[in-house]
Amino acid sequence: MKREVRVRFAPSPTGPLHIGGVRTALYNYLFARHHGGKMILRIEDTDSQRFVEGAEAYIIESLRWCGIEIDEGVGVGGPHAPYRQSERRDIYLKYAKQLVDAGWAYYAFDTSAELEALRHKAEERGETFAYNYTVRTQLPTSLSLPKDEVDARIARGDVWVIRFKMPENEIVKMHDLIRGDVEVNTSTLDDKVLYKSVDALPTYHLANIVDDHLMEISHVIRGEEWLPSLPLHYLLYRAFGWEESQPEFAHLPLLLKPTGGGKLSKRDGDKMGFPVFPLYWVSPTGETAHGYREDGYFPEAFINMLALLGWNPGTEQEIFSMQELIDAFSLDRVSKSGARFQPDKAKWFNAQYMHHKSDAELAALFQPALKEHGIEVGDEVAGRVAGIMKERATFISDLWNLTSYFFIAPIEYEEKQLKKYWKGENPARLAALREVLAGIDDFSLENTERIVHGWIEQHEYPMGQIMNSLRLALVGAGKGPGMYDVTSFLGKEETLRRIDHLLNTVKPLE
RNA sequence: GGCCCAUUCGUCUAUCGGUUAGGACGCAAGAUUUUCAUUCUUGAAAGAGCAGUUCGAUUCUGCUAUGGGCUACCA
Numbered sequence: 001m002k003r004e005v006r007v008r009f010a011p012s013p014t015g016p017l018h019i020g021g022v023r024t025a026l027y028n029y030l031f032a033r034h035h036g037g038k039m040i041l042r043i044e045d046t047d048s049q050r051f052v053e054g055a056e057a058y059i060i061e062s063l064r065w066c067g068i069e070i071d072e073g074v075g076v077g078g079p080h081a082p083y084r085q086s087e088r089r090d091i092y093l094k095y096a097k098q099l100v101d102a103g104w105a106y107y108a109f110d111t112s113a114e115l116e117a118l119r120h121k122a123e124e125r126g127e128t129f130a131y132n133y134t135v136r137t138q139l140p141t142s143l144s145l146p147k148d149e150v151d152a153r154i155a156r157g158d159v160w161v162i163r164f165k166m167p168e169n170e171i172v173k174m175h176d177l178i179r180g181d182v183e184v185n186t187s188t189l190d191d192k193v194l195y196k197s198v199d200a201l202p203t204y205h206l207a208n209i210v211d212d213h214l215m216e217i218s219h220v221i222r223g224e225e226w227l228p229s230l231p232l233h234y235l236l237y238r239a240f241g242w243e244e245s246q247p248e249f250a251h252l253p254l255l256l257k258p259t260g261g262g263k264l265s266k267r268d269g270d271k272m273g274f275p276v277f278p279l280y281w282v283s284p285t286g287e288t289a290h291g292y293r294e295d296g297y298f299p300e301a302f303i304n305m306l307a308l309l310g311w312n313p314g315t316e317q318e319i320f321s322m323q324e325l326i327d328a329f330s331l332d333r334v335s336k337s338g339a340r341f342q343p344d345k346a347k348w349f350n351a352q353y354m355h356h357k358s359d360a361e362l363a364a365l366f367q368p369a370l371k372e373h374g375i376e377v378g379d380e381v382a383g384r385v386a387g388i389m390k391e392r393a394t395f396i397s398d399l400w401n402l403t404s405y406f407f408i409a410p411i412e413y414e415e416k417q418l419k420k421y422w423k424g425e426n427p428a429r430l431a432a433l434r435e436v437l438a439g440i441d442d443f444s445l446e447n448t449e450r451i452v453h454g455w456i457e458q459h460e461y462p463m464g465q466i467m468n469s470l471r472l473a474l475v476g477a478g479k480g481p482g483m484y485d486v487t488s489f490l491g492k493e494e495t496l497r498r499i500d501h502l503l504n505t506v507k508p509l510e
Numbered sequence: 511g512g513c514c515c516a517u518u519c520g521u522c523u524a525u526c527g528g529u530u531a532g533g534a535c536g537c538a539a540g541a542u543u544u545u546c547a548u549u550c551u552u553g554a555a556a557g558a559g560c561a562g563u564u565c566g567a568u569u570c571u572g573c574u575a576u577g578g579g580c581u582a583c584c585a
Contacts (some may be wrong), residue, residue, distance in 0.1 A: 010585095011585090012584080012585045014584080014585070044585065046584090046585080047584050047585065049584080050584060050585080108583090111583090112582080112583055115582090115583085116582095119582095126511085127511085128511065128512065128581080130512090130581085159583090160583095161583050163583095176515095179515070179516090182514075182515080184513070184514070185513085188512070188513050188514090188581095189513080189581095190581080192582095193582080193583045195583090196583045197583090198583070199583090201583095203582090203583070203584080203585085204584070204585050205585095208585090223579090224514095224515070224516090224578085224579060224580095225579055225580070225585090226579095226580090226585090227514065227515065227579075227580080228513070228514055228515090228579070228580040228581075229580080230514090231514095251515085253515090253516080253578095254578070254579070256577090256578075258521085261577070261578080262577095262578075263578070263579075308522070308523085308534095309522070310522090312522085312523060312524075314524070315524090315533095316524085316532085316533050316534080318533090318534065318535095335516095335522090335523075336515075336516060336517095337515085337516045337517065337577090337578085338515095338516075338577080338578060338579090339521090339522065339523090340521060340522075341521095341522095342521050342522065342535070342536085344521085344535060344536060345521080345522070345534085345535050345536085347535095348534090348535060348536090349535095355548090389547090391547070391548050391549085392546075392547045392548065393547095402546095402547090417545075420545095421545095462544095463544060464543095464544050464545085465544090466544080467544030467545080468544060468545060470544085471544070471545055471546095472545095475545085475546095477545085477546085478545040478546060479545060479546040479547080480545070480546065480547090481545095481546090481547090482543095482544075482545095483544065483545090
């Protein structure tokens, strides 16, 4: 029997979600949708020390912007609510005790300061301290202390933790959907803390396994940094007797820095001039970081780029809508090695999406920039202009520089264009062209082109010289689309006015 | 240090023992063009090294090297 696919994205609200986290969420989402399953958002806020105000809201907004929909979880609710671990704290102690009773875990009374000292001493001897089978009976634990002593310590409120009693010298055989079979000897592992009395909260490992079980998670898709703790998680499922319903695991390769070594970290963005976050972020202490959204990326482009970083469809298709990604996605086409994040490719994807936007879509996105420059036009006009120039733009914010001359007549003329074309016969010929244009009634692109080209050919004028002096008059610079795009947009009156302005205000060179 | 994972053009990647090792980004050249772009064409560019298995290894195995992750009462 195939069980229902239920996956979760389980971030910790310790700061803004970075793009590695977004990709993990995306792959979970694609997998869930591909299999007609559920996508769950669980907030793992079991570290009270590192909690950051606003991080959770940021995560939710990021997913929303990306088009990653949550079926169940924080913000939407569901049958396993609450989905915030801090609100589930009452659940975990019971399970931790269950493990102690079953002999899979024990109380430990040493303080973190004492452990720090032990670690230090071991280091001085050139050894590494590990809290495992070799030391647990020598330290103050429920394994070394008499039962009444243990009870007394707990009763009087001593600080304690519950640690997992890692078996000695056992091979744990695991399976990963991306990496295949992995084996580890438990003697190399240590006794992880599962629960701490100080804040009455579980650690990641316990909370994670308990919640995944309770929430009936079928597949755990997470970053590769979790692979080392997979044996612990396997053992926990065994200790609880939940092996039958244990989820399958898939560990995603990490996202690496564009240059140098290491995995992509939260500080890389502003240092290297590209965002590592989906959205603009302001920390409670006032630090800010760039975001893809505010930097002008389309969510579809951002998602498309991210999807292909570590996964490929096995075909040469590169542009994917979310639905196409859902249809094509499979875990066995996720690569095993880390992917270096490349800012240039992100830009390329954005340009591709820009080129495929309809005039209506562009109009809506372009209007704010127009208003900012005091241009009040209808969507039809805004869309038409944007549509003419979109091929040259990567971002919506490029559009204004590319199109301003449609709306504002040039006052000054670009030096280079002036020197090159505002000389010799050109001014006189532009004056002649003005009269030709003045005689045209139908100022449509096609008709104007037909008549003007006819006139140029008839007189055997050099096309480049004529057209560029016209460009100088209408655009003021050596840029822009075909001249008839400009004339038909401006209309006869404005076209003539701009020609007159050049003729009347700028003396020909030479 | 220990444990684990990985290793194809600069980057992202295809190849599921036999290929002129393919595509994309970026880069270069050329073409197109009324400008700037776009677009098109072409080019340079890769199997970490060494053994082994095999008729034959980029592909399988081992070792080495390199990269990365983990090694917290953080996730």
